[in-house]
Amino acid sequence: MLAIGKKLSAEERLSKAVVAIMGNPKYVALAGILMIGDKTICDDVSTACTNGRDEKYGRAFVAGLTDAELRGLVLHENYHKLYSHLTTWKHLWEIDAHTANMACDYVINLKIRDDNRDGFAKLPDGGLIDDKYSGMDSAQVFTLIRKDMEENGGSTGEVGGTPTNGSGGMDEHDWEGAQELSEEEQRELARDIDEAIRQGAMVAGKVGATGDLGLDELLQPQVDWREVLREFIQTTCAGSDYSTYARPNRRLMSQGVYMPTGISQQVGELVIAVDTSGSIQRADLTAFLSEVKAICDTVHPEKIRLLYWGHKVVGDEVYALDELDGLVTSTKPAGGGGTDVTCVTDYMTEHSIKPQACVVLTDGDLYSGWGQWDCPVLWTILNNKFAVPDVGKAVHIKSGDM
Numbered sequence: 001m002l003a004i005g006k007k008l009s010a011e012e013r014l015s016k017a018v019v020a021i022m023g024n025p026k027y028v029a030l031a032g033i034l035m036i037g038d039k040t041i042c043d044d045v046s047t048a049c050t051n052g053r054d055e056k057y058g059r060a061f062v063a064g065l066t067d068a069e070l071r072g073l074v075l076h077e078n079y080h081k082l083y084s085h086l087t088t089w090k091h092l093w094e095i096d097a098h099t100a101n102m103a104c105d106y107v108i109n110l111k112i113r114d115d116n117r118d119g120f121a122k123l124p125d126g127g128l129i130d131d132k133y134s135g136m137d138s139a140q141v142f143t144l145i146r147k148d149m150e151e152n153g154g155s156t157g158e159v160g161g162t163p164t165n166g167s168g169g170m171d172e173h174d175w176e177g178a179q180e181l182s183e184e185e186q187r188e189l190a191r192d193i194d195e196a197i198r199q200g201a202m203v204a205g206k207v208g209a210t211g212d213l214g215l216d217e218l219l220q221p222q223v224d225w226r227e228v229l230r231e232f233i234q235t236t237c238a239g240s241d242y243s244t245y246a247r248p249n250r251r252l253m254s255q256g257v258y259m260p261t262g263i264s265q266q267v268g269e270l271v272i273a274v275d276t277s278g279s280i281q282r283a284d285l286t287a288f289l290s291e292v293k294a295i296c297d298t299v300h301p302e303k304i305r306l307l308y309w310g311h312k313v314v315g316d317e318v319y320a321l322d323e324l325d326g327l328v329t330s331t332k333p334a335g336g337g338g339t340d341v342t343c344v345t346d347y348m349t350e351h352s353i354k355p356q357a358c359v360v361l362t363d364g365d366l367y368s369g370w371g372q373w374d375c376p377v378l379w380t381i382l383n384n385k386f387a388v389p390d391v392g393k394a395v396h397i398k399s400g401d402m
Contacts, residue, residue: 010041010062017070024120027075028203032196033082034074036189047170050077051177052086053189065124072112072121076171079108084193085138086178087186088383091281091399092142093175099149101173103142106133126170139383143365225380226291228395229359232378233295236357237270268356270301271348271375275362277310277339280382284399286328288361288380293327305353306331311338311367313347339363342371363387 008016018039022031037053045058055077062070080086085104092100105128112123123129133141181189272292274285289306296304300321308315315334319327341360348355357376364379364387377392385396 010057010059013062013067013070014039014041014057014074017067017074020067021071021074021121026115029200030075030078030082031203032199033078033193036081036192036196045172047172048073048077049172049174049177050080050086051174051181052081052084053181053185054177055081056174061124066122068119068122069124072116072123072127073171075112075121076105076108076123076127079111080104080173081193082197083107084190086173086175088398089138089142090175090179091284091383092139093173094281095278096142096146097175099142099145100138100175102128102145103138104173105170106130106141107136107138110134124170128170135386137384137386139363140365140386143363225395225397228393229291229378229380230295232359232376232393233270233292233299233357236376237268237299237301268301269303269305269353270296271305271307271353271355271358273307273309273341273344273358273360274333275310275339275341275360276308276314276333276335277337277363278335280361280363281399282333284382285333285361289328289331292359293324296324301356305355307344307347308334309341309344309347310335311340312343316347339366340368341366342368345371345373364389 018034021027022034037050037055039055040057041059041062042056043059045056045061047061048055048057050056055074057073062073065073089100089104092103109123109127109129110131110133112121112127113129116122133144136144272289274280292304302321304319304324304327306315306317306319306327307313308317315332317331339362341362344358344360347353355375357378358373359378359380361380361382364381364384366387370379370389370391373391379387379389379392379394381387381389381394381396383397383399387396388394
């Protein structure tokens, strides 16, 4: 029970902030997320942080906040949880932890500001805000920040005109803590978040809540990228099937039945073009190539050509049909700066490479558009649902689904 007539402790103020948010009609959909994990006041945390499940708030930091700012801070940490930032964008953190922190914060803070014009919640000093990132996800913001740094030679601490602390935002991000959760804990957390989102959307619909938490987007069914990849390769790389009695079906011969055997002519070359500009991690690539190999075991292309590219093609590996078993283990991805897929089509033209189809694995943040293709192309786009190619077919993939 909150004491009356005396100054509230940090723990009591935190509890009060959570209750206030849960009681605000525009945040009824967030109630389930607020109830996930522990909320702790700590003396050794300078600001606040979450590992995607539990939240920690620095005692001294909380003491310096108004009630509205504390509510803004609690919303900030719980948005990290709602969008599973600490797992979805782990690959960005591995590339540049400072910029990854900033990218996640920019996305969250715009929502908090826009939903609280009435003053219910306010971002503490140091909260990163820039309207140019409106409507983007963290990967897109991350790419733009790094591009600005390359072009201007600036520091991440000054991008967007807002000074930051050493964490790259107003709070700390416990990426390491997120990785320390066991596999079972991570699965349980994913289930809890999914259930909280679904329950929240249902409650919000019943009471007519108007707050924009982006739940409709989170509830959209996910397409199985493996099925899309398999369908594309099988459709575009199918051989010319025919039947012949020259090789009777042996399985039926023992029963005195003579039926023709199906023959599939070997198909041509399949190109797999992998964006190695920095956002595709080895674990994701291994999972992707393993799926490609499994599909090709049934389709039987003449050969597979792996092209690694960034601003230019930096790796060209060719695997004949009898070499596919070594595709995943022997490949040597080569890195390349920038992300310009036109280098792939230019390279294929220059070297007279005419594949039956091409599959591109990329983050979708391309500098010079989607290019011109002379063959069917499937874009497998990692962690960037906003990327929409103007040529070919596309399927979006989350790292967590690899």
